[in-house]
Amino acid sequence: MFQFLNIFNVITWPIFESVVMLIWFSTLLGHHRFSKKTVVITSIILYVINMIGNGFESPLLRASLASTLSIIVLFYIGWRQNIIHSKCVLLLYASVSSLLAYWVVNFEMTMTSLVSVPVFVQTSLDFLANILAVIFALIFRQLKYEWLTENFLKKHVVQLQVLLMSSLFLRIMNDFLAYFFAVEQFTGSIWWDFFLLSIILAIIFVPVISNQYELLLDKINQHDAEMAASQSYTQQLETKYSEFRFFKHDYKNILASLEYGIQSENMSDIRNTYYSVIKKSNETLPDPQILNLKHIADLNLKSLILVKHQIAFEKSVSFNVEINEFFDIIAIENDVNFHRVIGILLDNAIEAAEKTVKKTVTMLLMNCKEIVIVNSCTQCTDLTKIAQFGYSSKKNHSGFGLYFVQQYVNQHDNIELTTIAEQHHFIQKMMFTVS
Amino acid sequence: MNYYLLEDNVVQQRRIQQIIESCQVFDQPISLLEALKADKLAKVILLDLEIRTVENVGLNVAKMIRQFDTMSQIIIVTTHSEMLEQGLKYHIGMIDFIDKAQSEILFTKRLLSAVTEAEQQIRLQSGTQSELITLPNGKKYESINLNDVIYMTSSQSQSHQLTVCCERKNIQIRTTVKSLPKLHQNFIQIHAAYVVNKSKVVAFNGQTNTVQLNNGVLLPCARKYLKTMRQLF
Structure with missing residues (x-):
């Protein structure tokens, strides 16, 4: 019975390790769903690696080979599948998932080595620990937490490097301890295990928390910008209004002198006055610069347009909004990404128009x-390139904007985007299916 | 060429008639629409946006005209110059937008140039048979003149993004290369990434396996499609 359990344990151990590693990896990648084929092949490769790694006589190889190779395998898969573009982030996630996969079992082994238990109990405990590791990984996966730390980490290179270094350092430390454990110079310490766990959790949560913090700051800044834009817009309206009042005043005067001219039947006077009215009214009255925003229901969209109008005004680009009916799309209300898409398109339009x-x-x-x-x-x-990641016609730009727009449109069935490039006009047309 | 005018102000009617003498004047949208339906030829239509102080009547009339007539050219003559210029261009394919409130000399000049351009457009269209083709764009559709299309290509990175290269513009839509040859017999696939309009092919080089188009672009022809190309050229 014991023999059987032992063999069973030896065979299943690598399976658990590889499955747990994969689950963690996909959770960290933002719940990326690998295809069945990839999952099977990767599990087999990881299984073989772990089997071989555990089979070595030399304790040093046994301790370090399997973990290092499995990190490399995870990294390779992530890289081939093009899930994340930054290699550093991938390496970080691969090493963190490897650390997490080994932690539960390591902890259990420390515990059992501290309290001497019969071999039979220890083997079954090993098996139990493996199952627990899977359960932990699955529970964490169920939380469906939006990670979204890739962009954040890309922006903060120093933080990424520190996290990567510390995760790799932990990995190496762990391998060393495993070596000492194997040559029986080290019996395991609960403190070390807890220290390890807290560092791993820190590596995961520090970027998440600081990302949230930055988003919050962004929101506040955005609010400030909106306030400033609407204030300056009000000022523009006020200036226009006072101009209008001046005109109204002049207009009454002109009418009075027209009447005088008519009464005295002096044709040349009438003519002069009339043409001055025409001239004045052409100068003052038609003013296309006033935005017609009262028809837009979505407050965020309204303030977004205001902010962009302000930017265009500063760059002396004439920015018109033409709208003749009430505009209200429920599907996109409060969708931050939609506003981002419109923001990107408007930014691009203003920047391109500035050069003309x-x-x-x-x-x-x-x-x-x-x-x-x-x-x-x-x-x-040339439209064949514009939506590619990393393509930009502007200097010092990452080319992320239109790529983001394209991704957004592809994700939403009810929105279609058509891009038309003509000799003198560039048109982005976004169509909605109203359900 | 026939000219039609929708305008309810008698002074403005006379003003425009002095510039374009053969102009038929209407002050009711319904009678204008009936007259337009009776006249099958391409024509130049001048519209005022505001009829009897009802705003945007002209716009709705223009939309109704476009439902049965895509050939005619529409010119808007109005005092509402402050808005909707781009929207109208885009929506009803109007050719020009003329402000009534400008001086007589400028007004005449603008109106005449607009009419000349409209006539030119009509002449251009009548030379070629225009056939509208509807390209799928995701769940929507994009209509385009068959004669404008030169070739279509999918960008390498994303197979569902398709660029349609036309005579004077490029359009990007979301569809697959595969679905295109079914739309019209003139569309021929020559490569996994290219579909050409048959009438725009100038030459086919059998040695280098390249297809030359009328705008000078050279496209590669894949081996799979060589047979059909050899049969055609």
């Missing part, structure tokens, strides 16, 4: 079905 002679950006919102952004441009853009 006409400097116009027009945004059309039509019948709750379509948002069209038209800007003047200098040449017909």
Whole structure:
């Protein structure tokens, strides 16, 4: 019976280790679903690696080979599947998932080595620990927490490097301890295990927390920008209004002198006055610069347009919003990513228009079905490249914007995007299916 | 060429008639629409946006015209110059937007140039048979003139992004290369990533296996499609 359990344990141990490692890895990658084929192949490779690693006579090889190789395998899969573009982040996740996969079993072994138990009990405890490791990994997966730390880590290279270094250091430390454990110079310490766990959790949660913190700061800044934009817009409206009042005053005067001219039947006087009215009214009255935002239901969209209008105003780009019906799409209300998409498109339009002679950006919102952004441009853009990751026509830009837009559109069935590049106009047309 | 005008102000009617003499004037949208339906030829239509102080009547009339007539050219003559210029261009394919409140000389000049451009457009269209083709764009559709299309290609990185290269513009939509040849007999696939419009192919080089198009672009022809290309050229 004991013999059987022992053999069973030896065979299943690597299976558990590889499965747990994969589960952690996919959780860390933001619940990425690997295809069945990948899962099977990876598990087999990890299984073989762990089997071989445990089979070595030399304690040093036994301690370090399997863990190192499994990190490399995870890294390779993540890299081939193109889930995350940054290699450092991948390596971090691979090493953290390897650390997490071994932790439960290590802890159990420490405990059993401290309290001497019969061999039979220890073997069954080993098996139990493996099952527990799987359960822990699955429970964590069930939490469905949005990680979203990749972009954050990419932006904070120093933090990423520190985290990566510490995770690799822990890995190496662990291998050393495993070596000493194997040559029986080290019997395990609960303190070390807890220290390890807290460091691993710190590696996972520090970026998550600081990411949330930054998002919060962003929100506050965004609010400030909105306030500033709406204030300056109010100021513009006030100036326009006072101009209008001046005109109204002048207009009454002109009418009075017209009446005088008519009464005295002096044709040349009438003519002079009339043409001065025409001239004045052409100067003052038609003013396309006033935004027509009262038709937009979504407050966030409204303030976004205001902010962009302000940016365009500072760059002396004429920014028009044409809207003639009430615009309200429920599907996109409060969707931060949608506002980001519109923001990216408007930013691009303003930046492109700035380089042209006409400097116009027009945004059309039509019948709750379509948002069209038209800007003047200098040449017909090559559309085959624009949505690629890392392509940008602008200097010092990462080329992330349109890639993000494309990803967003691909994820949403009810939104379609058409891009039209003409000689003098660049048009982004976004269509919504209203359910 | 026939000219139609929708305008309810008698002074403005006379003003425009002085510039374009053969213009038929209407002050009711319904009678205008009936007259337009009776006239099958391509025509130049001048619209005022505001009829009897009801805003945007002209816009709705233009939309209704476009439902049965895509050939005619629409020119908007209005005092509402402050908005919707781009929207109208885009929506009803209007050719120009003329502000009534400008001086007589400028107004005449603008109106005449707009009419000339409209006539030119109509002449251009009548030379070629225009056939509209509907390209799928995700769950929506994008209509485009068959004669404009030169070739279509999918960007290498994402197979569902398709770029349609036209005579004067490029359009990007979301569809697959495979679905294109079924849309029209003129669309021929020559490569996993390229579909060309048959009428735009200038030459086919059998040695280098390249297809030359009328805008000078050279496209590779894959071995799989060589047979059909040899039969055609």
